[in-house]
Amino acid sequence: MIAAQALAAAAARLRAAGVDDPARDARLLLAHAASIDPSRVTLIAPEIVAPDVADRFERLVSLRAVRVPVSHLIGERRFYGRKFKVSRDVLDPRPETETLVEAALEGGFSRVLDLGAGSGCILITLLAERPEATGLGVDLSAAACRQAADNASALGVGTRAVFKQSDWFIAVEGRFDLIAGNPPYIALAEMDGLSDEVRRHEPALALTDGGDGLGAYRAIVPGLPQYLAPGGRALFEIGPTQGAAVAELMRKSGLERVTILPDLDGRDRVVSGFAPAN
Template identity: 55%
Template sequence: MTTGAVLLAGAVARLREAGINDPARDARILLAYALGVERSRLTLVLYDDVTSDQAAAFERAIEARVARQPVAQIVGRRAFYGRDFIVTPDVLDPRPDTELLVDLALSAPFETVSDLGTGSGCILLSLLAERPNATGQGVDLSELALAVAGRNADLLGVSDRVVFHSGSWFEPVVDARFDLIVSNPPYITQDEMTQLSPEVRDWEPHMALTPGGDGLDAYRIIIQAAPNHLAEEGRLLLEIGHLQGHAVSELCRAAGFTTVVVHQDLGGKDRVVAASGYKGA
């Protein structure tokens, strides 16, 4: 028999050797997962004997992390806006920077919301969980991603207020007008793809990461069509790459939005473009 502390020490060394940025943090998360305990309780059980099944589960998890599989995919969950979401290789791993988009969406009232490229559903479902009277629609080209979003809707208890559609952007949208349209579309340029970490480049769906070229294709489509699907005084919120604020803002103005604001994330980087006040192009 061995203890969790012994396993943890060996795992930290292996992850450090593999070039993992925060080996101690990742090893602790994966050990708690393998032992089936809350992360906050890990210290309390570190010196207990572990079973052979637990040790084997931890070994599999560490091997996956050495192969640079994201922690969220290994454990199958990621915390986002105060709630846990199911994560698989079929969806983007929800990122803390995206919480800014949720904050901005919640800064004004809305009853109907559409999420284009919904993925795991983390944006849309967080909004519905925070606004019990709102209803929403999520669109994604990936049926596998929509299956994950559906599971997350059940997990959060909002499945009765959301409908998911398979298709490209606005094509399958049922209701013509929404108070709020949100999207975190693929925006990484083709050249930037080679610079991504292995966790992103090798494990997350490329369709959700990049449209190729200059990374702006999705914005061109969404922004041009959005006025036909926004209610009067409706808002459009778009997550962007940190170098795309000016370009996306200009697309919004060219489409007829009169109020266009670029918002920065906690790191001071451009992260969300908010557009409203449509007056016609």
């Protein structure tokens, strides 16, 4: 079979399985099976697929058809222009989180704390964009900390990023002029509505607090004044209906200039607040 035929057959199979973008996924999986860049798939379309490539492609398509995420099959996900290694141990980096990164980069910082670091995408991206900065990422999952440390090394910030296993602030010392994070904010009642890719293959610990989706913020926000440097900023990703509640928690903790920032779709996505300057 030539590559174009293999792609068409795979896309049809994935479409029948309910995959959202079957043609794109088929291209990515064929590129991975053939060990080429996805941009070169069109170049090999007229060529016969080698038997070993065909076997790998078949296995990948079979797994995708039962809704294993593409990122888990190819082992990586792009975020802010960089490739992050991912696995079942960490939440996939998502485009929505880039809203938080953009907001953070609008201000100055030299010492960053990433709460619930996961793959490390937030901390690593901020350090990569600010070569003078250093940071600490914490996560309750030891496996996530290892994944994040590997990503930091691969992306050239390993000497400036430290990852520790910690239940929020428990293992954290010192003060930071930027504290950021993407806590688990999906309510338990909303979990059944998630896609199979997310619900069955991403860590529940990173998705939900097992309650109303605000439990992580209730645990984190009261501690911010202790760990933010004077004038330091806190930025947290939120679900689109949680802005008012998280903003109120920040104000009650003593943070100032609390604002809710939208993502590119106009939905509430990030809550920002500053520690008093003195």
